[in-house]
Amino acid sequence: MKIALLGYGRMGKEIEKIAQQRGHEIVIRDNGEKSYDITTADVAIDFSIPNAAYNNITNCFKNNIPVVSGTTGWLDKYEDALEICKANNGGFIYASNFSLGVNIFFELNNQLAKMMSALDQYKVDIEEIHHTKKLDAPSGTAITLAEGIIENSERKSWELNGEASEEVIPITAVRTPDVPGTHTINYNSVVDAIEIKHTAHNRQGFALGAVIAAEWLKDKQGVFTMKDVLNIG
Structure with missing residues (x-):
């Protein structure tokens, strides 16, 4: 699976390690400083910053790339993002915590x-x-x-x-x-x-959960939660 990491801070780097251990390829490492072609990825994982998350996520929807997001602080635009997701038959999982x-x-x-x-x-x-x-x-x-x-x-x-x-x-x-x-x-x-x-003893649990969510979401359409991924609740 080809993964775009939108946000390449401490969490992004931890996700990269877990993803590579599970046999995936990181094709985009976005630290906010350069442009990228999101269509080279199969799925995107967004752990960016609040003022970048909405644009990151909706750009994925518009290019038919499912996206997993764990960025907080942008949820005043969450419903707008869902509308764009649905209009483009996108795939989306947002969680405040992927552990x-x-x-x-x-x-x-x-x-x-x-x-x-x-x-x-x-x-x-x-x-x-x-x-x-x-x-x-x-x-x-x-x-x-x-x-x-x-x-x-x-x-x-x-x-x-x-x-x-x-x-x-x-x-x-x-x-x-x-x-x-x-x-x-x-x-x-x-x-x-x-x-x-x-x-939490370290960030590995958050990273693993995000990668598992991305694996589950690939090729799916709709808005989901971690309950769907874990089949709980």
Whole structure:
């Protein structure tokens, strides 16, 4: 499989190593400094920056190249991108986190939220910890976790550094050097606490998941999620 890497930072380089180990060829390494012919690729993997992601992704759709994107911070244009995808019969997977373990964690979060929804004595909050070079806060993964709780409970919204209440989920974003990503869901009451947590030890899990998603998406049309890739949920 011929892969275009749109974004060639730390994640792009990690994806390159995993892809080559799995027998794939990297035909484009886009670091934002030069033009490229996207049609030389079978599939694109976008881990660029927020202000480049939309153009990267829609250029793929217009050239019939399926694209996997893990870039966060551009989702105000997500629905517009989906329209272009559908108009061009494109293939697309967006995930806030491609780690296989994190996607299992998403499902655990959803199920726990359902179980806790009737127990109004518990307040819930989310903490995410990432490296200091992460550009957005809160992380896309934390937002996905918050949305999962909202979909499965009476909570209405999330707030960065907000106060926990019956309707609001506060998210705390911590930036520490050399932390690939840690996400914790806390349910606290006056008598006890319940916590679930995912800790990434390195970036290999994110890279592997993105390559597996690209393998699955090749030659497909439509908008999919990691649930489709992993056949879960």
